Amino acid sequence: MKSEYAEIVGAEAIGLDPTKVDALIDRARQEVDSGLLPSCQLAIARNNEVGVFETIGEVAPSSRYVMYSATKAFVASGFWLLLQDGKITLDTKISALIPEFATNGKSEITLEQVMLHTSGFAYAPLGPPLWDSREGRLEAFAKWRLNAEPGTKYEYHATTAHWVLAELIEILDGRDYRQFLREEIIDPLQLDDVEIGVPPEHLAEINRPVLCGEPASPDELEAALGVRDLGVSVIPEEQLLSFSRDEVLQLGVPGGGGVATAVGVVRFYQALLHAGPWTSETKQAFTSEVRNSLPDLRGIPANRSLGLVIQGGDKWASMRGFGRTCSPRTFGHGGAGGQIAFADPETGISFCYLTNGLDENVLREWRRTAAIANRAATCAL
8 A cells, every 4th residue: 555645745835834834743753753652644635635744753654554543534424425325314223223232221322322422332342352253243232231321421432333333334235344435435535545454465564553651640630630540531551552463453443443644534534625425415514513512521522523523612622632723613533642633624724643652641642632733723824
């Protein structure tokens, strides 16, 4: 897999301020130069052209990164096609299509709740070997129990909700969810660098994630968030590292196992701004309508659309991963390790930052992401 890097036209060609682009790259370089992160990569696109692409660290520009939860935007965008075509509605009960899901109080959960992370099974277990087969996943669904009343609480479903979406794709369309996403989203948009489910011959191209730094102390957490322990709200380190395993990369976990270069991701977000297989009505609904404003673990309104996060412009906007300088209409999705991807309809830019360094200090990670996003959002002239 490799991008057509000849298509990188330069910052000025797409109306970016070169001085601000340099400041962005310098900020992204800090943690790599200091030895904290092994490498990172960033890109900016505008008007359907990529103007900036920078790889920092001793890795090949064509090599790719695990997107973690930034993968969710790709899966959601595929599911929008099923909604757009009337194959399912938001009030459809999951149990109506997946009978195995109806157990343990889950029978009334709707598609909308699953897409908004309010379905109440955020921490339900599903891993190898069950997630390796459809039969195993259905077996897990039947065992899942609720940790919250559906529709009443926002709890980030790191992988569980998107395993349900993957199963629904296969039921409604008939194709494997990875094939569906490739044939309906990735290939039509010519996103050559993006894969959900990496074939064996491409495994050598992935920059494997590694742990970096030291965790934030309880005192630091309390000063920043008012709590001394994030508990189950943060994915365990060993689970994050498992995404570097060959078998997990090949599986293509729908909630966080996609791989890409930053170029592939910004081109995807340009499609959400300008083109793609979605109608204008679909894009308007799913990239601009906030349907979940329930608080997250920090007490901040989630501001989630059906599959994405929207900046929103309120006093909490800078804490949603996009920084404070994006417009309120900015939409996108982040991922573990500080991955961030977004599009700003006001400036027309799309931006992506990826790293294979999993900073154990979540406060430093959040601040780094916001600082980089802030600089990226101001690059447009």
